[in-house]
Amino acid sequence: MTVILEARGLTRKFGGLTAVDNADITVDEHALHGLIGPNGAGKTTFVNMITGVDSIDGGTVTFEGKDVTGLRSFHMASLGMARSFQTSQLFEEESVLSNVMAGRHRHIDYGFPHTFFYTPKTSRVERANRERCMALLEQLNLADDAKRLVAELPYGRRRLVEMARAIASEPSLLVLDEPAAGLPGSDVEALGETLVSLSKNGYTVLIIEHNIGLLMSICDGLTVLSEGRVIADGVPSVVRADPQVIEAYIGRSDDA
Amino acid sequence: METFVQLIAAGLVTGTIYALIAAGYAVLYTATGFVNFALGAQAMIGGYLTYVFLPELPLIVRVLLAIVVSILVSVASWAFFYRQVAEKDMLSAVIMSFGFSIVMAEFVRIIAGGIPLPAESPFGSGVQQIGILSISNHSMAVLVVGIVLFAALALVFRSRGGMSIRAMFQDKEMAETLGIPTNRVVIGLFALSGVFAAAAGILTGPILSMSPHMGTSLALIAFVGAILGGLGRISTAIIGAIMLGLLETLFAGYVSQDYRTTLVFAVFILVLIVRPAGVFGSKTKVKV
């Protein structure tokens, strides 16, 4: 299997706090890879560094064989890394369709003349774009809401729209930050199915989740962060049995 | 040397006037996140009430009237206009205050005309000689009033009531659960900023003479000063404004009188590029 993403020794400090400390991760192509860890473990910070949203204090990121350390997030995205955010970042006052169409930004290349003067070419490309996005919405059961404003949607649908937008960009690596948080059980199940079908269709997914049951059942690989450090890494069955992981989680439930 | 001392004194005077407005900004900004551009226009109205509109009344009455009107304008504009808009869109509220300051300026222009009018200092036209420094009574009064007001501000915020106000800045919801009436506190702060604005107008009149649109540029320059120091804290906003006054006066004295506007706004742009949180401010980042 080829490795699509490799991060080595990533470190991020906020003042005195080392949020991520010398952390490694390796994601294989077409894998569904989970990233878990207690609250405040540094998961979000870790993927923020990988996707160029946050700056990096140390370490390297290699994506599809290229060194992409420190590239800005739009650059990462144009290389094929798409993501969703833990707190939704949506184009609130826009329709679902328009949110998702924006996701295909990097695949649309007509030059400036075609943008400034709506030419037949623009029209052709835009129609194709719209159709593809509608098809995607159809697949994700979002077609009914295509024309609705995102701001009007209930929470679960909004999460889905954000994922749809990321998928629309046809990324070679899809990063999801807690897509199941706050969803009712039935929706979590559906989400799991969607993820599996994405993976079957050749997508590579890196997913942060607190719902460990979900990840255990669908993931090919798991990485566990605790207090900024990777404490375990491997296939779910091995990680589950790791004493350090058990301690990290039990320690957490003691706190709570 | 003499020029230098003279310029420093003049700069402190100018800076103090900017700082009065800047303090008003910071008081409101730290509590609500709102920047009230109309403070400059309120200062202007305070000046007109003191020097132009009612020459027959005794000075003390005019000054009190200026302060009361400024407080009323401050509080009423927040209660009936800014607050409702600020809840949804802070920037709109700020633009609104900009529009409101134009309304006030034009209102005064229609009543009193657009020609700058001289204002006679309540402290007379005397000049004191202190060593090599010769300073007008009015300039001294500006410094004294400034110090008194800033000291009073510090006392208010150090007191127990002030503590609860500061707690409120930290966390509004928490403050409300603790039973601090945030709404009433905010109204109080608007009244306070009104006092500072009126003071700025009364003190600046004899220096710049009165013109309807003086408030707009005063508001802008004071804002530059506030962000130069850092708008996030009252003390840094005041210090920044005083620094800007000094800088502007020294520049006018040694480099060029003509280009002082360019200097002020170049400083503004530079600060925003280099240190968006102000020289003394600390950087905050949005978390995602």
Added chain:
Amino acid sequence: MTDTLSPATTGATGRRAPSAGNLLPIIGVVVAAVAVVLPILVDDFAFNYLMSYTVITCILALTMHLLMGLAGVFSLGQAAMFGAGAYAAVVIIGQTGIDGTLGLFLVAAVGAVIGILMGLVTLRTTDLYLALTTLAFGYIVENLVRNSDWLGGPQGITGFDITFAGSYLDEPKLLYWVGLGFLYLLIVIIMSVRRSKVGRALMATRESPIAARSIGIDTRRYKLLAFGVAGAFAAVAGGLYTAYALVVDPSVFGIDLTLSVLAIAIVGGLRSMPGIIVVAIVLTYFRNSAETFGASQYVLLIYGLLIVLTLRFLPQGLGGLLTSPRVLAATRSIRARFHGGTQ
């Protein structure tokens, strides 16, 4: 599957209602055509003169729509761009003698540079700081121009001729037509951009820069693009204004101008091109009538009041009324009735 029967898909992608939705472009084209022949129909010097000024105002107001409504950049720097364009036109066309057919495009280039410069300086700032930085630009340029003898200092410059294709552009009809040409060009650009990749990129930049970047949109680049285009057209408006006013002085950078376009943009609705155009025409006409009736001293007061009251009671402006949920629901129900819909 029953896809074709499901109401949602027909509503979303299916047939479009041929009523109001398709009528609007036709109305637009008719209005645009009438606007072209209007000076022939109403051949009155004063009226044509006013029309040329209206067109200039429309261009300027639409640059605000582009920046604020589309890119979400709350810029108050229109006066700097407009004034720079005015001075550039006097120097390039009036003094150097380059004909307006080329000269106005050079003026546009100057404006684009100023716009991009403004964009570069404000890249790291947002909202309030951006508004004030761009406003500060106006103050700086004004201060520099006021102190430069080369540009006539505080008195400004008079006695220049702005020509276009060999004719004097101070002829109101010609000025109107040239202005209208640029206005239509801008309208076509804005409409095209809105429906294309760049429009979505601007939308994304406006709604959530973080999300925009996460899907590969270089938000800086699109902000600069918006600033550049807005600067170019604002400068052309300034250039045309010199042909209208026959004098250029530092007042072109003044708060008066900023306030007027701001009032137009806010009352019309930042997001609404038709709203802004209609309000630009109405307010220009109002201002002109106020002048004829000797009430011009109330104009700025009223503009200020309009800004305050609109923001307070009609935050989306008049144009927002067209797209407000309630109005949309009403149009939908009317359409449904026309089409025998069951809802």
